Amino acid sequence: MLSDAELLLGLGRHLSAYEVSPSHAALDSLQFAGQVYELAWRLRNSQVSTGNRIEAIAIEARVGTRQLHRDVLPTMEQLGxxxxRRDAENRLxxxxxxxxxxxVLIADASRLLDILLVSSVQRAALELIRxxxxxxxPVEAAIQAAIQWGEEAATAALGHLEAVNLVRRIEHEVDRPVVFNPNIWTNDQQAATAALRAQDARASMEVGALLEEIAVAPGIPEKHVTSTEQRWIDFAVSQGLVERSIVQTSDGSEERFLFSPHLKRDAFGTALTDPSGHVRQLVGSMIYASTFASWKLHSPGGFLYTLIRDGEAGNVSNIGTDYPMLETAGTIQVVPGGRSGTFRMVLLQSDIAESALSIIDSRGSTNRGDAGSLQNLGDQRSYSHVERERAKMASVADTDDREAARLIAALRDVASGGAFGV
Structure with missing residues (x-):
């Protein structure tokens, strides 16, 4: 689901927002590995840079000059x-x-961890974040996820991750604590209830496999799921661990598509949310058109791009029957096309279409490693710590009605503990 490289880069940035503490120090090698990846990612399209330019890039990446010369560059040289190149006085x-x-950059994470002599506690921390x-x-299930590094190491790692707010522990039922990543699973009580019910039903592994399959292909048609049985899909939907979007057409056909409730939230900060469900609905409609429609849409991403660019797209008969739910939601309007019996789609909510396009583009990427997306590694360039983003929003919010509504919604989310998909 998440590669070590993604975890290292995100963890390095996350820890940079915290003052040094015992838990921070216990994870220091992981933070350093993240800094190495940070600089590597920024240099990936460079050729030869002067020493001054490298120092400037490092400072922008929050890597001090002393640490750059003593630690980061030597490690990157060791990795190849x-x-x-230095002068006679050893100056860069x-x-x-x-x-x-x-x-290769993603796969080299294991080599980097070996070079840094990362401890069992730190390796367990990576498994626990994942x-x-x-x-x-449930806590015991989380410990089992990292048991290969030893129960003592896994327990210590869990405590450190709680201290730096990458894991939250709550006790919804007596003596049955549950842990989860609060940056992704934003509703404490619902997350705890779902975890305990999955454990009681002995369905944790089945649900986990389903969530991984959905993470690879958001909006996967329900009938195309291969990781588990239908009963566990229904169970995951009933517990709020998976969301089901239904596409109905005017001619009576219906298909179901599956999404994770947090959509594209990342493990270390904020990302795309869809409280109204309209983004999921549009993604599901595009996948329906490319998979089940009698006149198949060969490039959903290309269609959405044209729709966003021109404000309208299409000139086929299916548009007149396949998208009544999008019209009801106010996302699009269907109008007559240029020929008799054809229809065009007019875009009414461009922000919904842009979010849907980002999800469509991420589906089925050929650049996925065994456990993570290369694109996610690049996307983390936009990382913003959750608390920092909330503070920024509060301090710079405009006074118009739309921005005031966003601010009130954010404050309500903090006060109530949030909700899945928010």
Missing amino acids: WVEC VSVEALIPPNE ATSRQPL
Whole structure:
């Protein structure tokens, strides 16, 4: 679900927002590994850079000059990612970037962890972030997810992640604590209830496999799921761990599509949300058109791009029958096309279409590693710590009605603990 490279980069940025504490220090090698990936990602399209330019890039990435020269660059040289040239007085003159292709860069995470002699506690922390981001878990199940590094190490790692707010523990039932990533699973009570019911039904593994399949292909048609049986899909939907979007057409056909409730939230900050469900509905409609419609849409992403760019798209008969739910939601309007019996789609909510396009573009990426998306690694360039983003929103919000409504919604989310999909 999440590669080590993604976790290291995100964890490095997350920890930079915290003052040094015992838990922060216990995870320091992971933060350093994240800084190495940070600099590598920024240099991936460079060739030869002067020493001054490298120092400027490092400072922008929150890597001090002293640490850059003593630790980061030597580690990158050991990995074969850069070649440093120095003068007779050992001053940095230039750096030649030898950053490998993305697939190799991701795979090199294990080599980097070995070079840094990362401890069992730190390796367990990576597994725990991955497990609690995938789904809420009872504490004993979370410990089992990292048991390969030892129960003591997994328990210590869980405590450190709680201290830096990457794991939240709540006790919804007596002596049955549940842990989850609060940046993804935003409703404490619902997450706890779902985790305990999954454990009681002995369905944690089945639900986890389903969530991983949905993470790879958001909006997957329900009948195309291969990771588990229908009863566990129904169970996951009933517990709020999976959301089902139904596309109905005017001619009576109906198909169901599955999404994770947090949509594209990342494990370390804020990302796309869809409280109204309209983004899911549009994604589901595009996948329906490319999969089940009699006149199949060959490029849903291309269609949405044209719709956003021109404000309208299409000139076929199916548009007149396949999208009544999008019209009801106010996302689009169907109007007569240029020929008799054809129809065009006129866009009414561009923000919904842009969010849907980002999801369509992420589906079925050929650049996925065994456990993570290369695109996610790049997307984390926009990382913003949750609390920092809330503070920024409160301080710079405009006074118009729309911005005031957003601010009130954000404050209500903090006060109530949020909700799935918010």
